[in-house]
Amino acid sequence: MKRLIAEREKARLGGGEKRIEAQHKKGKFTARERVDMLLDEGSFEEYDMFVTHRTTDFSLDKEQYLSDGVITGHGTIDGRTVFIFSQDFTVLGGSLSETNALKICKVMDQAMKVGAPLIGINDSGGARIQEGVRSLSGYASIFQRNIMASGVIPQISAIFGPCAGGAVYSPALTDFVVMADKTSYMFVTGPKVVKTVTGESITDEDLGGATVHATKSGVTHFVGANETEGILLIKKLLSYLPQNNLEEPPLAVCSDPADRLDEKLNTIIPEKPSIPYDVKDIIHSIADNGEFLEVQRQYARNIVVGFVTFNGISTGIVANQPNFLAGCLDINASRKAARFVRFCDAFNIPIVTLVDVPGFLPGSAQEFEGIISNGAKLIFAYGEATVPKITIILRKAYGGAYIVMSSKQLRGDVNYAWPTAEIAVMGPIGAIEVLYNRDLQAMENPEERAKFVADNAAEYREKFSNPYEAAKYGYIDDVIEPRNTRFRIIRALQMLSTKKDANPPKKHSTLPL
Ligand code: HXC
DSSP, X not given: OHHHHHHHHHHXXXXXXXXHHHHHHTTOOOHHHHHHHHSOTTOOEEEOTTOOOOOOGGGGGGOOOTTTTXXXXXXXXXXXXXXXXXXXXXXXXXXXXXXXXXXXXXXXXXXXXXXXXXXXXXXXXXXXXXXXXXXXXXXXXXXXXXXXXXXXXXXXXXXXXXXXXXXXXXXXXXXXEEEETTTOEEESSOHHHHHHHHOXXXXXHHHHBHHHIIIIIOOOSEEESSHHHHHHHHHHHHTTSOSSTTSOOOOOOOOSOXXXXXGGGGGOSOSSTTOOOOHHHHHHHHSGGGOOEEESTXXXXXXXXXXXXXXXXXXXXXXXXXXXXXXXXXXXXXXXXXXXXXXXXXXXXXXXXXXXXXXXXXXXXHHHHTHHHHHHHHHHHXXXXXXXXXXXXXXXXXXXXXXXXXXXXXXXXXXXXXXXXXXXXXOHHHHHHHHTHHXXXXXXXXXXXXXXXXXXXXXXXXXXXXXXXXXXXXXXXXXXXXGXXXXXXXXXXXXXXXXXXXXXXXXXXXXXX
């Protein structure tokens, strides 16, 4: 018994007091402190505390630390089981050894058997250099498990320190990445190698800090101002997710009346179609208690994605954002939304789509970068999804973008439109310019041309820029009063709660990656 107590105490010290102090000085918590902050008090069951590495090369046999640089086990968050690994930077820089990888693989395997989420906290110098290919093999074994677990259990990665080299690919294979601002970074090749190979001088932060991955690469889904905030984000995220792909998400307790109306919505769409507004005002208005957990908030801001509850039912929101690039769909927005839709579909989370989209972003830059195959990803994701899909067309739904945004023909279950909806092949001015191209070219007087366009555009608007033409064909199930939107969504979600739909048997699809 004495030995057990002594050994546990030793293990809890990781790489020792000095290194713990150094960790704190950098504004970082230790691996064990992070586990304690994340899990319900007293719920942590630790595995493999007494594991040590087996390497003798480079005198490493003289540097033995119990737990070998990673804390693993399971516990609960809000009473629900999760598996966890937390890399300990105080032990050989949290570097990944053969034994360290075996510990991680053990919890990954158990998470899969039990059907519970996996949370990995990354803070590591990467592959343990002294172990060579054995360490690389450890990474590969983790990657393989990340792939097998994908779509089976939710996988969340926190980046609370360095994450460099091939090590970045485990977080990249998981569903959500959470970074802590200023104390974490991710890159495949660090500043030193970049300088040698390309001559470019760049700092860790500018190359792979949280801001870069939140705004430019889209690699991170959430950024906490610090680790504490990052941990709160993980807890909040989990509250929307089921334990695994065979379970439903938890039903939240809802104090917000299901039939709450919001008069403000009846006038929220500006009179002029070219005037933007913030779609997040609508999301906050219709969601339970106005709460919205936005995913990739700073990336591809022309589309908004995230989680809400409707009368307690966990739901994914996808919404065009007229406030940014007029809500056009571009490459990044298509990829962002496609990934989110596929996540929701994999984990039985219904999707509500709010549509106000003038079309795909035009221009050579988008075409050259592949808006065709990237836009196709979003069509694919919606068309493949079998979870309940509710669509509300708020204003513009033009051309291919109408089809993409969860249209009836892509198996939308309930498709509503506000009276302000405009559903057509293209906007009025563009349409008139195509339809009357020859007449317009024959007109020399610009004023005469402008009047001609305006007159015909008015006729076009009368015909197509409303929801009734689409409703006439049953592509829109109903035109609803905006103030009733919350209530109508909740009723649709309740009706769809027993929805069954499936795709034909196949090994997997060949979606245009
Ligand atoms: C073994 C390592 C290590 C590693 C750090 N340490 N990285 N030991 N293998 N990969 C040790 C250091 O020797 C040091 O030991 C302690 O951890 C803390 O490191 P410091 O350098 O003192 O800390 P800091 O100044 O904060 O710098 C952190 C760091 C730096 C930026 C992460 O350590 C670093 O650049 N490490 C190497 C990163 C790297 O190139 N890794 C390989 C990536 S490629 P002492 O005893 O002094 O405390 C890769 C391939 C994966 O990972 C492939 C997967 C497919």
